[in-house]
Amino acid sequence: MKHIAVVIAFITSILGLSFGWEKYPANPVIDLGEEGSWNDVHVSDPAVIFDGEVYHMWFAGDNGSQRGIGYARSVDGVHWEMYPGNPVLTDGIGDVWDGEWVSQPTVVRHGDLYHMWYTGYNGEHTRIGYAVSADGIHWSKSSANPVLDLGPAGSWDSEGVSNPTVIVKDELFHMWYAGYDGVKVRIGYAISSDGIHWNKHSSNPVLEPGPDGEWDDAGVSCPSVIYAGEAYRMWYAGYDGDNLRIGYATSGDGITWSKRSYNPVLDLGPAGSWDGSGVSGPSVVLNGVTYHMWYTGYDGARSRIGYAFHEVPGDTSGDGTISAYDAGLILQFVVGLIEEFPADRIGAPEGVRAWPSYAVAIPRLSAKPGGRIRVPLYIEDATGLYAGGFRLRYDPSVLKAVEATPSSLLNGSLWRVNLEMLGEIRFAFATPTPLRGGGKLLEITFEVTPDAEGLASPVTIIAVNLNNSVPVRIENGLITVSPSVTRLLPNYPNPFNPETWIPFKLAEKAHVTIRIYDLSGRLVRTLDLGEREAGVYLSKDKAAFWDGRDMSGRRVASGVYFCRLQAGDQTDLRPITVLK
Incomplete structure (x- = not known):
């Protein structure tokens, strides 16, 4: 039972518990240089890589009149040996793109070279340059610099590009960087085959500031990206x-x-401490099951570099992450299918094979204001699954998740669900024996906001991990809140001449006809709208349109007329006025 309790704790943890970063108690790990040195005012913006034995750091140093990039090395990430010839990269000479200063490096080791991308400033704009080195100390700037330039006038990165972070994946260089439009800073993405010629992504920026009142509502910058798990x-x-x-x-x-x-x-350190006024510029390295972060701390006057670490608990697969898959491994250990950790794959009983990919779906449904709706999560065929984790997102102004119930497909599994996060649901399961068959995996009950009539909320699977991330095809859902009654709404304009739009709402799908009568009860015009789904038909492209003519095509006289809505067996009547 102790093992089962551990598994339950693991599953609970991956549903949203943050395993916090622990700051090194003797911070900062890199302090200001001696008075009169190249970095006696600020040290900041670390970029760290680990070669298996030694941590290498490049960082920005500032003496109040010049800013450059220095180098240090460490065997433990805490005690650093400075290169005596610092800085190793300085600003350009004369009126050039990096003639004022260079800063904010990012470095990768690829092939036989160190590759650095860095921010350069000419007194007006920041841009991103590139340099290479055989030893990480003696650098050669590219003649193609800057390799990432400003965006077009008026665009999100038209006033500055800076803060690059680069990784190598699938033999391509991937860069995330900060862009400035003169008001706010956002984060964009670019890709390159050679580190020099970059293609900015059409979806930029890829990370926006948070909404008003959030901790990041004024800007986001200084990305550090790794690929893990x-x-x-x-x-x-x-x-x-x-x-x-x-x-x-x-x-x-x-x-x-x-x-x-x-x-x-x-977060910030205590008031008055070395990082009590700001923390930024992170550089993160995953070594084993521990994330290591070096970051810039600011006390209101000076910047220094600190260290924090974050150990990934329960990483039984040894991939540097914790997921439902790790819980599945523990269950396999309990029943004797595997014998030691880390285990790189779950053992399957003879005759049971997992599929190379899976398909999950949420349907499109209709709900009523103030009511409840059950929304299923389907899996086409779950055969061979031992563990899975899902993150679903919905609009909390329309829906509120109140209950989640696993289906019989998960009988015998351990599972947990987290409904406490605003607009998000997290669900995970693990089982010692593989699932068989498909169908409903989970059913979520939502309460519908009473004033949500005519609105809709996507229910989107934003992340899914099955058997440690086998490929998954996803079909997302949509909940449309249909009206509780069928009714005509006020036409616009009213009075009108010569034409008007007649909106309406339907509680159920129906064949819709609108008939217009004069005061004597004589039928003037029939508008046959055909089959319409339940919903609100308010806009001009959805509402009924009357051009002010009768069935013979003649303009009607000024006066009051009556619209009669017929939707199935439901009717409604409303007056409208023609005024010439």
Whole structure:
């Protein structure tokens, strides 16, 4: 039973509990240089890589008149040895794109070279440059610099590009960077085959500031991205107009990002401390099952570099993440299908094979204001599944999740669901024996907001992990809130001449006809709208249109007329006025 309790705790943890970052108690790990040195005013913006034995850091140093990039190395990430010839990269000479300063490096080791992208400033705009080195100390700037330039006038990155972070995946360079439009900073994405020629993504920016009142509503910047556990993971700086803090987001493709609801993940230090006025510029490295972060701390006058760490608990698969798959591994251990950890795959009983991909779907449904609706999550065929985790998102102004019930397909499984996150549902399961067959996996009960008539909420699967991220085809759902009654709505304009639009709402799907009568009861015009789904037909492209003519095509006289709606066996009557 102890093992089962551990599994339940694991499943609970992946549904939204943040395993917090622990700051190193002896921070900062890199302090200001001696008075008169190249970095005696600020040290900031670390970029760290690990080669299996040594941590290498490139960082920005500032003495009040010049800013450059220095280098240090460490065997433990805490005690750093400075290169005596710092800085290793300085600003350009003369009136050039990086003639004022260079800062904010990111470095990757690829092939036989170190590759650095960095921010350069010419006194007016920031741009991103590129340099290479055989030893990480002696750098050669590219003649093609800047390799990432400003966007078109008026665009989101027209006034500055900076803060690059780069990873290599599938033999391509992937960059996330900050763009500035003169008002706010946002994060964009670009891709390159050589590190020099970059294609900005058409969906930019890929990470926006938060809504008003949030901790990052004034801007997002300083991304640090790694790829681990079949996901892109970004730590970034968020600004609220007063202070910078560090948040976390994940993505399946590096383009569509989901911020964590418990952000920020690294907050300010105590008032008056070395990082009491701001934390930003993260650089994150995953080593084993521990995430290591070096970051910029600001005390209101000076910047220094600190260290924090975050250990991933329960990582039985050894992939650096915790998921429902790890819970499944523990269950397999309990029943004797595997014998030690880390285990890279779940053992399957003879004769049971997992599919190479799975398909999940949420249907499109209709609900009533103030009522409840049950929304199923289907899986086409779950055969071979041992573990799974889902994140679903919906519009909390339309719906509220109140209950979730697993189907008989999960009989004998351990499962947990989290409905406490605004607009988001998290669900995970694990089982010692594989699932068989398909159908309904889970049913979620939503309460519908009473004033949501005519609105709709997507129910979107924003993340899914089945058997440690086998491919999954997703069909998302939509809940449309249909009216509780069938009724004509006020036409517009009214009075009118010569034409008007007649809106209406339907409680049920019906054949819709609108007939117009004069005061004597004589039929003037019939508008046959055909079959219409339940909903509100308010806009000009949905409402009924009357051009003010009778059935013979003649303009009708001024006066009061009556519209009669016929929708199935439901009727409604409303006066309208023609005024010439």
